[in-house]
Amino acid sequence: MAVEYVVVDVETTGNSFQKGAKIIQISAVVVKHGRIVDQFTSFINPGHPIPPFIKELTGIYEDDVAQAPKFSDLADEIFHLLEGAVFVAHNVKFDRSFIAGELKEAGFSNPIVQTLDTVELANILLPEAESYKLGELSDQMELEHDHPHQADSDALATAELFIQLLEKTRKLPLATLEMLKQLAKKLNNSLFYFFDSIWQEKSREWELLPDHLEQFRGIVLKKKELPALEARVHPPVYPKGRQEKSRLLEQSFGQFEMRSGQLEMMDTVYESFTCDIHAVIEAGTGIGKSIGYLLPSVYFAAAAQEKVMISTYTIQLEHQLLEKEVNILSKALPFSFQAALIKGREHYINMFKFEQTLREKESAYDETITKMKILIWLLYTETGDIAELNLSSGGKLFCKRICNDRTMIQQNDPWSSRDFYLHSRKLASQADIIITNHAMLVADMEHEGLPPCDRIVIDEAHHLEKVVRTKLGQVLDYNKIKFLIGKLGTSDKKKQLSRLNHCISRLGELPEIHTFLLDQYISDLEAETDDLFSMLGQLIKKGKSGRSNSKRQKLRITDSVRTSRSWFHIQVCAERFLDFHNRISKGILERLKFINKHQTMLPPSDLAFMEEMTTFWNQWENIQRQIDPLISGSDSKEVIWLESDQTYLPMRTSVHRQPLHIDWFLSEQLFAKKKSIVLTSASLAANQSFAYFNRETGIDSFNRIEKAIDSPFPYGERVKMFIPTDLPQISTTPMTEFAEIISCHLAAIADAAEGRMLVLFTSYELLKTTYELLQDSNALEDFLLLADGVSSGSRNRLVKSFQQFKKAILFGSGSFWEGIDIPGDDLSCLVVVRLPFSPIDEPLTAAKMDAVKSSGRNPFSAYSLPEAIIQFKQGFGRLIRKQTDRGVFFVFDQRILTSAYGRAFIRSIPPVQYEKGPIEQLIPSVENWLEKK
Incomplete structure (x- = not known):
């Protein structure tokens, strides 16, 4: 029935x-x-x-x-x-x-x-x-x-x-249904009956799995296949002329018109590869940068039978390249080629770990749901990339348990022939084009993980320095330490040490450091953690670093801080912390070494746990390296700072370390070792010069091609810049008062532009205050107001909501200055509230400015100004995304008119008309300009 x-x-x-x-x-x-x-x-x-x-x-x-x-x-x-x-x-x-x-x-x-x-x-x-x-x-x-x-x-x-x-x-296959219904028992009876009734219905008939699926160790998953390699009789010849390139691409693009800038970029990339020389290319918006470097990369790779690597800033851009631009070229070019995407192994699921978790008798709701959705996903995923899954916070924690970071049982892993990470490596090994991201590229410089490749295109290269600094840096926070301590335990059967002791007992071993001693050390370490981070938080509060109206405070650890009495107490506490940490580490390591030596005697469930334990050990051991700088003296090559949310001391307190300069790293590990590196972005030059970018990345000491290719968009006809002159200087005006004034200006502009506004801030506090003032005033009650960090949802979700409503205003900071693509009428007004200089009290900014000054250069002109100009160009680039776009560009910062360096910002963007005056005089011009559409 x-x-x-x-x-x-x-x-x-x-x-x-x-x-x-x-x-x-x-x-x-x-x-x-x-x-x-x-x-x-x-x-x-x-x-x-x-x-x-x-x-x-x-x-x-x-x-x-x-x-x-x-x-x-x-x-x-x-x-x-x-x-x-x-x-x-x-x-x-x-x-x-x-x-x-x-x-x-x-x-x-x-x-x-x-x-x-x-x-x-x-x-x-x-x-x-x-x-x-x-x-x-x-x-x-x-x-x-x-x-x-x-x-x-x-x-x-x-x-x-x-x-x-x-x-x-x-x-669904019967084996998958069987696992789903067993997991559903842990959730609720109705879900169990749902899967069980369908299993009962299907089990009456003989099941034959489709050819693309296989069942291994009880789990059904998609078979892994490597694409067939096609022999090239004649190496392809790179098309030199404009018409030849146009004919190739118009087959896939329809009415394709080759832009002179795109042609110049293609030829520059190809020259860089064939002449074994590096290149720095600024490619203005609308050039078609992705095809501009992909087409010559594919031709070179196919003709020279060498791999070319493409590195992007975000994983999202990786997928866009593979699924869009690479797909277009594969249809357009008269020869076949292969492209493969590869990420760090922590992005991929480890099937052996996952298999063992399915046998766990108990698991939390989110874990159980995640196990069930992975069973479905395995039926079609080709990558095993965890990023493909929509996960809850609990699901993300579970996936960290089963990610592919194994180091212990590689030789004995029954899933090695079906390992997702190893499969991605095989795909990359036979590909012409390898697509990866900056973080993976930097990790590869330290630990060989990517296939050898002498020619690399680094897109969004203005982010490279930041990625290197972050990857080489360290962050240690209170919650992370407490989480790891909480996972240890010796009495709870689910805790790491208890499970280690269980493995030891199976092998008949008695550890030298007894369990009751480790229990005491763990308790002592927990107390020292509370004391240490409480003192660090109080030090930040006492230092009154950061802006007074900001809950998030920062304090750079300088020589003067290290000589204070407060720092002496912190050092003493840190030494006690490390002492207990080292005692616990010795007990863990003793057990790990013995188990690793006898791992062939362990059952699969213990081996899977040892994989998890190896991940835990790597994180645990890293704590010492991050605490050491609190005890040791200062290092002029790095900057160390503390951060804390003063509302939640000490839980939101963290210690940060980053190298002061990374040019040496890129110089030694990248530019000196590779034959040709192409660095490209829409924003690399400042004041018509690549000097700042070249110096920061370390490419300034290498021979290179430099090209600044202008955007093909007719900015003079499509954009008008407005600078209100009735705004006060933000540096001399209280933030609340400034927010009230710009709120009135934004309301007037919004009425004239009928919404469709993106407002870019450099301060989250000012953004939040302005947003709340406009919400409370009802001055824009007909408009949808969306604010980064205030409105719920990710950046992509906020942008999507913004595009769905005609009368909408989006307040953004940080990442909203770049990477947002809102073409057409959805965005016709861009407002920059303040020129994007990094705050001088930011620890990294302060340290870099000190270093520049000590080298005899002017820290403002050599560092602060070019950095701000590049960010300003990125922000301006949000307004016009295609040839027919039209809009207005407001700058609220009076320094663009009153300072000696203001002209540098105006010169950094394409030539556009601009008008200045009180806001009431500008509004009719705004309405008139936008009506010209």
């Missing part, structure tokens, strides 16, 4: 039935035999007014419910509709609580026994979905959903989603 499902959605006057909220609309869709057979919908009179927010959200008003029945009038019908059926909803607890509550008030018992939550099901069965919200799932799966937040539309969309999830489940 087929199971009957009733998919329900309710709209209510609030979030809690217990607090008096009532149902105002109900819809129930009956699903049987995998299809919709009926739908019941009705407005319901709640007996009290509908709150304004609910009216706006749902579009349901008093007129809609005034003549509608009360819930008690429909209770009998709803009871019999739900009786004996499986109750399904998107966020089932919410809908179930309201219906059960309303039925009870009407004198009925609760007919709902089994429930299914489509949020939970989608989480498991759609492991890569960007979001599990109904609206976004509807878009992703092309479901009919015309009126979000109305019960009839929501219930229908949920029913269609449920049917698709049901069909997906029925197509």
Whole structure:
């Protein structure tokens, strides 16, 4: 007999039935035999007014419910509709609580026994979905959903989603279903019955796995295959002329017009490779930079039978290159080539570890869900890249447990032939083009991990120095140490030392350092951690570093700090900390060495634990290297600083170390060892010179080609810059007062531009204050205001929301100055609140300026100014993203007009018209300029 499902959605006057909220609309869709057979919908009179927010959200008003029945009038019908059926909803607890509550008030018992939550099901069965919200799932799966937040539309969309999830489940292999239902037992009975009923149904027939799947050690996964290598009879000849290149690309791009800048970039990259010389190329917005370096890279790799590596700043850009530009070239070029993407091994799942976790008797909810979604993902993932999964915070912690950072059992790993990281290495070994990221590239310079490659293109090269500094640096925070101490333990069977002792006992060994001693050392270390970080936090507070209105304080550890009485006490505490840490380390290492020596005698479950333990040991051992600088003297080659959120001492206190200069590292490990490195970005030059960039990266001592290729966009016709002259100097104005003034200016500009504004800040505190002032004033009540760090969601989510509303304003800081692509009418007004100079009290900035000054140069002109100009150019680049875009560019910082260096910022961007004056005089010009569209 087929199971009957009733998919329900309710709209209510609030979030809690217990607090008096009532149902105002109900819809129930009956699903049987995998299809919709009926739908019941009705407005319901709640007996009290509908709150304004609910009216706006749902579009349901008093007129809609005034003549509608009360819930008690429909209770009998709803009871019999739900009786004996499986109750399904998107966020089932919410809908179930309201219906059960309303039925009870009407004198009925609760007919709902089994429930299914489509949020939970989608989480498991759609492991890569960007979001599990109904609206976004509807878009992703092309479901009919015309009126979000109305019960009839929501219930229908949920029913269609449920049917698709049901069909997906029925197509799963039996072995996968068996594992899912066993894991579901740990969650709830209804989910177990769901998977079990489908397993029972499928197990009646003989199953033959599709050719692309295999079952290994009980787990079904996609087979790994290496693409066939095609022999090239004749090496391809790089197309020299413009027409020849255009003919190639227009086959894939349609009406393709080769831009002179893109042609120049292609030829420069090819010259760099063929002449074994480095190159620095600034490629303005709109040149087509990715194809500009990919096409010559592919031709060179194919002709010379050498690999070319492409390094990008973010993993997102890696995937974009592989899935978009590489795909275009593969269709356009008259020969075949192979491209492969490779990341650090910690990005890939370790199948042996994962297999062993499936045998754990107990696990937290998030861990269990993550195990289930990985079982689904394994059926189609080709990469095993954890980044493909949409994970909760608990899921991310679980994946850290099973990531591919093994070092102990490599020779005995039964999964080695199916290892995802090793497979990615094989793909890279036979590829012409290897795509990676800066962090992996830097890691490879220290530890060989990538295939040998003498020619590399580094895109977004203005980030290279920052990535190197971060990778070579160290961060140690209170929570990290406490987390590692918490994982140790000796009495709890789940803790690391307890499990180590269990392994030791299997081998009949008695450790030299007894367990009770380690227990005492762990307790002592925990106390010393609290003392140390409390003192560090108090030192920051006493130093009053950072801005007075900022909760996040920083303190650079200088010679004067090290000679203070407070620092002496910190040193003494740090020495005690290290003493207990070293005693614990000795006990751990003793056990690890013995187990490693006899690992062939251990069962698989213990071997999997030893993999986890190796990861733990590497993190634990690293603590000493990070605490040492607190005890040892200062090092002129590095900068050390403390950070703390003063609201949460000492929990939010951390110690940071970074090298002061990284030019030597890149010079020795990159430019001296490789034949040709191409560094490219839209922003490398400052004041028409590459001197700053070359010096910071260390390429200044090597022969190189330098090219600054202008953007093809007609900026003079498409952009106008405005500089209000009725704003005070921010440096001499209290922040709250300045925020009030710019709020008024932003409101006036928003009305003129009808929203579509991106406002860039250098200070998060000023951003937050300005945002709150505009929200509270209702000056922009018709506009959607979105703020980085205030509004919920990632940067990409905020940008997507911004694009969905015509009258929207996006407040951004930090990463919003670059990497955001909002073409067309979605963005027509860009505001830079302040020229992006790094605060002089930033520890790294202060240390670098001191170093520049000690070398006899001017720290402002040699460091601060060029750094700010490059950032300013990045911000300006957000406005025009395609040939037909048009917009206005506001600069609120008076220094662009009043200072001697202000002209350097204006010269750094393409020539555009600009107008200055009081805001009330500028607004008509803004309206006039934007109407010219």
